[in-house]
Amino acid sequence: MARYGKKAAAKVKKVMHERKHGTLRSGGSGKKVTSRKQAIAIGLSEARRAGAKVPKKRGSKKRQSAKNKSAKNKSAKKK
16 A cells, blocks of 8 residues: 555655755745755655645654663563
């Protein structure tokens, strides 16, 4: 099953075209976007807002707190 819909692909294609021609601007600062990865991220973000089929953003992995680590170690030692 496809992860991305046709609408999402079309948005990314449009954004990449804008980047190639130097007309793509970032939302926050308004500076010209030159990074390919940033352009793709902008395209997927626009597609999400338009309601296209795009997977959710990946969150950063949070570190386990020391308390959780010690609890896991204790339960592992009991076995």
